[in-house]
Amino acid sequence: MKSIIITGASSGIGAATAQRFLSEGWIVGLVARRQPALIEVANGAQNAVVLPCDVTDEAQVKRAFGQFVDRAGHLNSLFNNAGQFGPSGSLDEIELTDWRATIDLNVTAMFLCAKSAFGQMRHQSPQGGRIINNGSLSAHAPRTPFSAAYTTSKHAISGLTKTITMDGRPFDIACGQIDIGNAATPLVRSISESEGDTPMTMDVSHCADAVWQMANLPLSANVQSMTIMATKMPFVGRG
Numbered sequence: 001m002k003s004i005i006i007t008g009a010s011s012g013i014g015a016a017t018a019q020r021f022l023s024e025g026w027i028v029g030l031v032a033r034r035q036p037a038l039i040e041v042a043n044g045a046q047n048a049v050v051l052p053c054d055v056t057d058e059a060q061v062k063r064a065f066g067q068f069v070d071r072a073g074h075l076n077s078l079f080n081n082a083g084q085f086g087p088s089g090s091l092d093e094i095e096l097t098d099w100r101a102t103i104d105l106n107v108t109a110m111f112l113c114a115k116s117a118f119g120q121m122r123h124q125s126p127q128g129g130r131i132i133n134n135g136s137l138s139a140h141a142p143r144t145p146f147s148a149a150y151t152t153s154k155h156a157i158s159g160l161t162k163t164i165t166m167d168g169r170p171f172d173i174a175c176g177q178i179d180i181g182n183a184a185t186p187l188v189r190s191i192s193e194s195e196g197d198t199p200m201t202m203d204v205s206h207c208a209d210a211v212w213q214m215a216n217l218p219l220s221a222n223v224q225s226m227t228i229m230a231t232k233m234p235f236v237g238r239g
Helices: 012-023 035-042 058-072 096-123 148-171 186-195 204-215
Strands: 003-007 027-032 048-052 077-080 129-134 173-181 225-229
Touching (some): 003 096, 012 035, 012 204, 027 058, 048 058, 058 096, 077 096, 077 204, 096 129, 096 173
Parallel strands (some): 027 048, 077 129
C-alpha cells in the first residue's frame, strides 16, 4: 500500500488532498497542530494516521515522521503544504516578529519536513520517493501588494524545490512544485478580505486532483513545476 504524509492537513488544500488520497486507499499521515481538526478530516478511516505536530519544531517533525514510518513501513510521498499568508502591510510597517514567524513556517518548516522525508526515502528499501512542495503564484510574482513576507517565502520554496531535485537524483528522490492560485480556502478568503474584493476561485478538489496526478507518476518521471489556478484569475497578462 502506498503512503504519503501531508502537512497542513487540517483544512483547505491539505484537508482536501488528504481525503482524496484516503479515498484511493493510500496510508495517509495527517500533520498539523490541531488534533481535533485532523481527526475530523480522517473521519474514522483506517488508513489515516493522525500526527499532531508543530512543523516549525524539528524534534516534533522527526517524531511525527518516525511514528508514520513505524505504521506504514515506508514513505512514498510528502506533500509539503503547511503555510500562512503572514503580515500584510507596507515594508516599513512589518514587524520583525511577524516576518520571522512567516519565514519560519513557510520556509524553515518546509525544509524540516523535506529533510525528514529525504532521509527516510534515501535509506529505505526500495530507495526513493517523491516530495511535492506547495509553492504559490507568489513564487513567480506577488499576488497582492503589501505581501513582502509571503512573497519572499514562496520564492524561497522554488529554490528549495530545485535543490532537492538535484540532490535527490542519486537516490531516486523526485521533487516538484505545485503553484496554486485562488482555490476556495480560508487562506484565500483572508487575502481577499485584506484586498476588499472577491477573487475568482476554483474548487479546492481540483488542487487535490493535481497533487494526486503528480504523486502517481513513476519515479522515472517528474512534474518539476505545475501551475493550477482559476481560469479567469488575473495572473497571465497582469501588470
